[in-house]
Amino acid sequence: MGRLNQFLDSPGAFMKMIFTAVFLAVFSLTTPVYSGGSGIKALDYEACRLLVQEGEILSMTELMELVNRLSEGKIIDTRLLQDEQSYIYEMEIASADGMVNMLYVDARSGVVTDPVTVDNK
Template sequence: MRWVLRYSGIIALILACFALEAIARDLDQDEALKLREEGVILPLDQLMRSALGQYPGARLLEAELEEEDDVYIYEVELLTADGTVRELELDARDGRILKDEEDD
């Protein structure tokens, strides 16, 4: 029983470190502008053309730029013509759609 108490703190610390690695960081406007000017990411409006092509008549509800594990991702919510809200994740470097699912 003593070894459980002795190592439980270490185990908790290790698990906390793994949990922190998966957290995405939201970028503000200034950071996004700097990354666009440096050519690291593409402008959102350029990437949205292809995403909206899959959902004619859809409207943009929300967009955020995030960094997760050194990957820049636009997280986008669309309202489709039939009233469905879709959540997309686009690779900000090349526009690849990483995730496309109906939002709950």
């Protein structure tokens, strides 16, 4: 609890936390879930957790390690998408210069793909 109080007592850190929370809330309202192809749906947290437990998809830890190897960016948001045959992680990545990019990763293999590939499976 001491570290949390120390963090909250720092005005800069507290304001950064508030700004980030507001930004993510607004950004998530204006960013639609990928819906390029018919039959693609976003899965909820519980479905994701069960798939990780069953060994069907990569965990968030494995996903973060992959992103760290590919870029210096930070994961802002992640959605697990499913079509008839595959699972795709759709991620918003914030780069060091503040740019936000979308990254699509096969949730089983960790192979980076693109929205066109997701759409045409």
